[in-house]
Amino acid sequence: MTNRVRLKSATHVRSASLSTAAALLLASPAFAGVGVDTSALNDAVTAEGVYAHLEVFQQIADDNGGNREASSEGFFASIDYVAREMTLAGYQVSVQLFPYVVFENRTPPELDQIAPVAASYEFNGDEGFATATYSGAGETTAIAEPVDVTVPAAADANSSTSGCEESDFAGFTAGNIALVQRGTCSFFIKAANAEAAGASGVMIFNEGQEGRTDVVGATLGEAGVGIPVIGISHALGASFVETETTLRLKVDAITEERVSGNILADTPIGKPEKTLVVGAHLDSVDVGPGINDNGSGSAALLEIALQMSNLGMLDSEETGVRNRVRFAWWGAEEAGLLGSEYYVYNLEDSQFEQIAANLNFDMVGSPNYARFVYDGDGSASEQAGPEGSAFIEWLFNDYFMDQGLAAAPTAFDGRSDYGPFIENGIPAGGLFTGAEDVKTEEEAAIFGGVAGEAYDACYHDECDTLENINMQGLGEMSDAAAYAINVLAVNDLPTPAAKLLGRKLSVANTAITLDHSGEFLKK
The missing domain is CATH 3.50.30.30 (Glucose Oxidase; domain 1)
Incomplete structure (x- = not known):
């Protein structure tokens, strides 16, 4: 294999020793940027810093009936915490409320x-x-x-x-x-x-x-x-x-309307016509606190955003963010991606056309983890992402290879909040450490852990607590997320291609169905 190089040049010049395949990707319409020094942000983002936010989410759940379900007091306490931290860090923060209807078999x-x-x-x-x-x-x-x-x-x-x-x-x-x-x-x-x-x-x-x-x-x-x-x-x-x-x-059933919400936090600088939307869902299922699913992704994004502010990346487009980054914490993902759907489908055309890409982080601390990267080019699954997704996949893989860490592709199977973005032609990518599926012998040999056991045996269960987090995996995936966000935030991205043709404009008026235990059936 030809040599690769990390994007670490302080003068924003990419090394000539870049591999041919990577160079072709960088020259494609999906990406028109150059190298960037990512070491400062990666050094600042630590597993311990991310874990501190998880401790807050756990305490919020403990104080509010044991969960952070999308319409619950625990969820809105989580919104308060994230919104306050982001506002104090200098982001432009708004909360987008939306209604949804739940049909529930109570027994x-x-x-x-x-x-x-x-x-x-x-x-x-x-x-x-x-x-x-x-x-x-x-x-x-x-x-x-x-x-x-x-x-x-x-x-x-x-x-x-x-x-x-x-x-x-x-x-x-x-x-x-x-x-x-x-x-x-x-x-x-x-x-x-x-x-x-x-x-x-x-x-x-x-x-x-x-x-x-x-x-x-x-x-x-x-x-x-x-x-x-x-x-x-x-x-x-x-x-x-x-x-x-x-x-x-x-x-024995009820039908009722509930309210959830999304947090949208924009960098105060950066080109709005080249917006990077970085998301994680903030809600849990109603049977547990949801610390891995998806406190882990939510906490990782919060820590990355705070460290970007601490490093002065929000102060000047010359030395910091050049493209607007919109950090998003979605509501009601566990009810069927409702928060991200509401956001995408209700954007005005001019706002929709500004989105250059979406990154998604849903479960990045699974106890029996693997390092999964969404399969943007479709080489290992049935569905490729929209044009530009292949580069995002390469960007994550390039980082892991430089760290000497193996990674494997995971399909865009529609189970997380990238769904409405790729459905509407927006390039997407992200990371995942595994849920209820069982780790194979081959994966155990590559990533460690235990073959024959679930990546997360506490998936959608009351035991998804602080004890359910793998700190090593959390640190590795948080660093990879920080790296990709940094690269895409400070490089001169191309203006997004027109995507209006076939765009969905509204969310269908369908109920979300729960079984008698409260578990949403749609996911």
Whole structure:
């Protein structure tokens, strides 16, 4: 392999010994910058400094019911802490509040067959049932009564009108459970018509054509139906059509609007038309304090930002930040990337066009960690990032190679806050130390740790506390993050290419569904 060189020239000149591949990347439209001395910031950012912020997040959780869930007092206390620290450090800070709707099964829903034979059906099982989002709550034991169904299914998909007209329920026995079929009209219309006819519950079974046989994952689209509504498979629904069946159906659910927020903190200097958005989600799941997921990424960004201020990088574009850096702490990531979606989709066109790139740091202190870099060029996964993402991947890998540390690619699988950025054509990249997946023998040989165990056995659990942090991994990943932020902040980046074509402009009005334990199902 040809020689590489770190970007450490105080005169902002990159060494001529740069590898051919790297030189080609730097000459590409993705990057027009030159070298920069990164040693001061990397020396200033330490694992101990990052850990000090994690101690604050842990204390906040301890003082607020044990978690920092996106709408909780613990979350807003976390916002207060980060916003105060960033304001005192000289950043221009704002908090972007946004509403979201949560549909929650407070206890496990139940579906049991009483007659002609006893049977029980599994919630979210392949042959079981699923609660319809925005379902009403209640419990009923009654006969499942078919309503204008077509069994066997018609040849053409999306042709059944079962339950779509009030007249379909002429002669319906009030108190029975309405059995309706997926088809031409919305699930809400079917359920509302059933409720108006006196049904005590609704079961929506799949239509039956190819691709329309599994359990229906229905959403009613909005609140307004007051009786239990579930989705089932075509086979199960057809069996209830063929044989009169008495069922017990119970749904204990609520639908409510909540509020979360994003912290946006801008450097006071730097070209706004070349904005680097650097993000980490600040919320936890509601079962624990979320110190690794994602206190670790949040704390790393906070410490990097504070040290940039301490080093005078916010004082002059000649010696410090040349491109505006927007540090972002996203809310409601655990509810389905809601904070980052809200931010990206609600930018004005002129603001959207200013974003040059996004860096994302979600879990950088996993106890059984690996050093994962998002696969910007798509060489190891199905999806490459937008143009420019390959360079970001190279930048992280170049740093790790210079440190004598191995790194491996991880896919843009849509599970973190880079999602809305790459979905809208913005180059992205970042770091990850692993979640619930199991470390392989090969990875253990490369990164250390224990093969056959999860990277983070406390992922989305109450044990994701300070004791769940690997200090060595936290330090390595925080340094890599500081390096990449430094390089992209002070180099003369190209003006972002136009990205408006096909841009998403609003967040769909869909509910976020939790299971009975409070765990969000979408992530």
